[in-house]
Amino acid sequence: xxxxxxxxxxxxxxxxxxxxxxxxxxxxxxxxxxxxxxxxxxxxxxxxxxxxxxxxxxxxxxxxxxxxxxxxxxxxxxxxxxxxxxxxxxxxxxxxxxxxxxxxxxxxxxxxxxxxxxxxxxxxxxxxxxxxxxxxxxxxxxxxxxxxxxxxxxxxxxxxxxxxxxxxxxxxxxxxxxxxxxxxxxxxxxxxxxxxxxxxxxxxxxxxxxxxxxxxxxxxxxxxxxxxxxxxxxxxxxxxxxxxxxxxxxxxxxxxxxxxxxxxxxxxxxxxxxxxxxxxxxxxxxxxxxxxxxxxxxxxxxxxxxxxxxxxxxxxxxxxxxxxxxxxxxxxxxxxxxxxxxxxxxxxxxxxxxxxxx
Amino acid sequence: xxxxxxxxxxxxxxxxxxxxxxxxxxxxxxxxxxxxxxxxxxxxxxxxxxxxxxxxxxxxxxxxxxxxxxxxxxxxxxxxxxxxxxxxxxxxxxxxxxxxxxxxxxxxxxxxxxxxxxxxxxxxxxxxxxxxxxxxxxxxxxxxxxxxxxxxxxxxxxxxxxxxxxxxxxxxxxxxxxxxxxxxxxxxxxxxxxxxxxxxxxxxxxxxxxxxxxxxxxxxxxxxxxxxxxxxxxxxxxxxxxxxxxxxxxxxxxxxxxxxxxxxxxxxxxxxxxxxxxxxxxxxxxxxxxxxxxxxxxxxxxxxxxxxxxxxxxxxxxxxxxxxx
Numbered sequence: 001x002x003x004x005x006x007x008x009x010x011x012x013x014x015x016x017x018x019x020x021x022x023x024x025x026x027x028x029x030x031x032x033x034x035x036x037x038x039x040x041x042x043x044x045x046x047x048x049x050x051x052x053x054x055x056x057x058x059x060x061x062x063x064x065x066x067x068x069x070x071x072x073x074x075x076x077x078x079x080x081x082x083x084x085x086x087x088x089x090x091x092x093x094x095x096x097x098x099x100x101x102x103x104x105x106x107x108x109x110x111x112x113x114x115x116x117x118x119x120x121x122x123x124x125x126x127x128x129x130x131x132x133x134x135x136x137x138x139x140x141x142x143x144x145x146x147x148x149x150x151x152x153x154x155x156x157x158x159x160x161x162x163x164x165x166x167x168x169x170x171x172x173x174x175x176x177x178x179x180x181x182x183x184x185x186x187x188x189x190x191x192x193x194x195x196x197x198x199x200x201x202x203x204x205x206x207x208x209x210x211x212x213x214x215x216x217x218x219x220x221x222x223x224x225x226x227x228x229x230x231x232x233x234x235x236x237x238x239x240x241x242x243x244x245x246x247x248x249x250x251x252x253x254x255x256x257x258x259x260x261x262x263x264x265x266x267x268x269x270x271x272x273x274x275x276x277x278x279x280x281x282x283x284x285x286x287x288x289x290x291x292x293x294x295x296x297x298x299x300x301x302x303x304x305x306x307x308x309x310x311x312x313x314x315x316x317x318x319x320x321x322x323x324x325x326x327x328x329x330x331x332x333x334x335x336x337x338x339x340x341x342x343x344x345x346x347x348x349x350x351x352x353x354x355x356x357x358x
Numbered sequence: 359x360x361x362x363x364x365x366x367x368x369x370x371x372x373x374x375x376x377x378x379x380x381x382x383x384x385x386x387x388x389x390x391x392x393x394x395x396x397x398x399x400x401x402x403x404x405x406x407x408x409x410x411x412x413x414x415x416x417x418x419x420x421x422x423x424x425x426x427x428x429x430x431x432x433x434x435x436x437x438x439x440x441x442x443x444x445x446x447x448x449x450x451x452x453x454x455x456x457x458x459x460x461x462x463x464x465x466x467x468x469x470x471x472x473x474x475x476x477x478x479x480x481x482x483x484x485x486x487x488x489x490x491x492x493x494x495x496x497x498x499x500x501x502x503x504x505x506x507x508x509x510x511x512x513x514x515x516x517x518x519x520x521x522x523x524x525x526x527x528x529x530x531x532x533x534x535x536x537x538x539x540x541x542x543x544x545x546x547x548x549x550x551x552x553x554x555x556x557x558x559x560x561x562x563x564x565x566x567x568x569x570x571x572x573x574x575x576x577x578x579x580x581x582x583x584x585x586x587x588x589x590x591x592x593x594x595x596x597x598x599x600x601x602x603x604x605x606x607x608x609x610x611x612x613x614x615x616x617x618x619x620x621x622x623x624x625x626x627x628x629x630x631x632x633x634x635x636x637x638x639x640x641x642x643x644x645x646x647x648x649x650x651x652x653x654x655x656x657x658x659x660x661x662x663x664x665x666x667x668x669x670x671x672x673x674x675x676x677x678x679x680x681x682x683x
Contacts, residue, residue: 088431117461117462117463117464120466121463121464122466123466124467129430129467130466137419137423137451137455139423140419140420140424140426140451141423141424141426141455142427143423143424144423144425144427144428144430145428145430145431146427147427148428148431151383151409152432152433158427170447171423171450173417174415174420174447175419175420175424177417177420178414178424182412332464336460336461337460338500338523339523342599343603345499345599
């Protein structure tokens with residue numbers, strides 16, 4: 001088991017691909033088919049491109065507050081690639097690349113940050129929950145979904161994402177503990193990107209690493225190089241197997257780094273050292289995965305440029321659609337609170353509609 | 359027909375509904391093996407197993423938060439908060455998620471879930487065991503709040519709450535849990551959420567109450583027997599969304615209005631009702647619409663609780679005051 005080999009109490013970290021794109025230990029290299037490997041990389045690249053574009057739109061005053069994913073693509077895609085279609089994806093709010101891999105249309109992801117709830121209106125089949133802003137609280141939803149899976153004997157796993165800051169939250173404890181006590185088929189992935197807005201990881205916990213918190217819950221935990229999509233994949237694959245077998249949840253800490261700001265309202269230069277940023281830029285997940293694929297003859301620099309251009313055009317096209325159609329219709333703000341609109345709300349709705357609600 | 363207390367009626371309804379529908383699960387602190395600290399869920403774990411009557415860790419956010427997840431994945435959770443005064447760790451889940459999931463997901467998800475909690479004072483309990491915090495729930499779009507005052511309604515409202523496609527908060531007047539018995543039909547029936555009940559018809563004043571104060575209001579009316587005051591008494595039963603129509607129609611007839619609640623007076627449920635009456639029945643009023651609520655003080659510990667509790671004499675006095683205005 002990876003979780004025993006890479007014991008968090010010994011402060012070990014699972015890595016398959018080093019920052020230069022070389023396999024660290026051939027025995028760990030997963031047998032992922034070529035098509036999937038390319039899909040993983042392309043999704044990371046699409047995530048990166050769409051993210052860069054979103055920041056630009058925001059700076060141009062066309063997009064509202066946006067939480068960038070730059071640097072964290074491998075965590076999310078590595079996890080999503082190890083999931084099956086019926087598995088549940090429970091995001092916090094910085095998981096765009098993972099959501100894309102699970103099948104969320106870019107248009108919806110943009111629409112959400114554009115300021116329209118329709119962006120959270122995922123097809124039920126996708127099994128992606130809406131973005132959850134209150135930190136840590138989504139882990140309890142994952143626990144409930146997983147409880148229902150277990151009780152109804154559905155062969156499915158739920159994965160919840162949380163940040164390093166989220167691990168300080170009471171709901172992290174309640175949710176992970178609930179999953180552990182009932183042996184639920186769930187996996188909690190901590191995207192440890194080293195900062196909660198401006199607050200560094202060291203202020204969140206005295207623990208050497210966050211995966212070691214698993215020990216207190218009596219479940220396996222593992223620290224994984226979050227900038228290594230293959231390591232994330234095998235860690236998730238093993239956790240998923242355990243969950244399906246009935247052996248309960250796993251806590252995965254993905255060591256990564258937020259290369260961008262917390263959101264577009266944040267200025268990381270006031271709390272982040274330049275040297276640290278440079279150090280992590282060299283560990284960029286896209287650089288190492290691209291090299292790995294080039295070495296396997298699955299990719300090339302030319303293809304990379306081509307794809308970046310294609311994804312840039314695609315992002316622009318999608319965002320234009322969002323700008324053209326993204327205003328929330330008047331009826332939408334009223335009609336989704338209850339199955340049947342209460343009478344007094346209906347009166348408010350009618351009154352406002354008469355006064356110019358469209 | 360069996361004769362039951364409110365507590366017995368809730369237990370009987372949970373049993374009846376769980377037997378009918380495999381997707382219903384109970385969860386909360388001590389709800390399973392022990393059947394809850396008040397024994398509301400007694401015997402249900404023995405009958406339906408640990409999977410469906412879950413003794414959870416002592417964690418209110420996990421109880422309500424996991425209920426949200428369960429409801430998204432095919433179950434109908436009925437969560438218990440051991441006392442409403444302990445629910446604040448779970449309040450984030452109720453307000454930030456349960457109330458919003460349908461709107462947030464634009465209808466992909468809806469949450470058929472019930473959150474039960476005993477509320478109210480008068481049982482000489484410890485601190486945090488006696489609050490009446492209706493407005494904290496009634497204020498939030500996306501939630502519903504019901505409070506029975508009789509065994510008949512306890513059954514019908516619970517059945518309706520379970521059948522409701524949206525989250526329903528079910529307040530249990532713990533002072534009345536075992537206070538009296540009533541005949542309750544064996545058959546499965548519902549009391550519509552949002553429908554008040556006219557307990558007795560009258561001509562001079564409309565009195566609205568619910569839950570634990572309903573028997574107190576009835577006693578108050580008895581005290582007034584020699585006063586020649588005809589009271590129309592309404593049991594609101596649902597606080598959100600409350601039955602404006604029934605109350606406003608009654609006030610139009612009587613011209614006078616008194617609402618009685620144990621909830622704190624300021625910004626309390628009565629304030630909302632009086633606003634609506636002023637808007638919809640102003641020209642029918644013979645006296646200012648009035649409220650008799652709990653004083654705006656922390657509900658005292660048992661040896662001081664009698665200073666806070668609203669008694670039939672207080673209600674009777676207030677009725678006279680409004681009628682003689």
